């Protein structure tokens with residue numbers, strides 16, 4: 001992967017937002033791969049000013065993952081997060097922005113349905129990724145197959161504890177999610193993995209320079225012909 005070390009989150013956001021805005025100008029119905037969590041917010045915050053006067057009405061998008069079993073009204077469903085952080089501020093058409101279906105009633109086909117929707121859209125052009133402290137991308141926790149497709153996974157205790165900050169208590173963090181697989185993610189044409197802070201340094205070093213192993217799912221990016229890693233100094237601190 002190409003590694004770009006930036007001074008600040010804002011610089012990372014500006015860099016990637018420029019690229020996304022250019023993509024949308026060139027291809028107004030481009031398919032974007034959207035991540036949630038804290039990491040991508042500088043990108044989303046930098047986008048509106050770059051999209052002034054740009055037709056975004058046909059932009060399509062697929063989120064990486066969704067919690068299983070949260071009330072659809074809960075502010076932390078990834079559907080609601082994407083609506084709040086991406087769809088509304090950018091003025092996208094919500095019908096063209098997809099998130100996996102975390103409703104337990106339809107969980108058996110949620111993965112296959114999502115794969116079919118991505119395929120029908122022609123695949124993802126640019127996939128934004130964060131990385132978990134344990135090395136996950138999407139919610140592909142250690143042990144995930146590199147060929148995996150969208151499916152239900154169990155969140156690790158580490159991930160539930162990392163994400164407890166978004167909930168009233170750790171007990172409210174769902175146990176399960178529907179996540180794009182590593183195989184799904186690897187089919188996107190360009191991967192952009194972002195990471196900030198020293199808490200991500202081990203995961204970044206493992207993903208970029210460690211052995212390619214399902215013990216560190218982010219290392220799957222080494223198999224991708226066009227992967228860009230954008231990190232601040234702290235997240236880069238354990239790279240050789």
Ligand code: F6R
Nearest residue numbers: 035036037038039130131132138
């Ligand atoms: C989010 C996702 C996760 C996060 C990762 C880092 O859609 O799939 O892989 O990117 O857990 O989370 P943050 O950015 O909150 O540190």
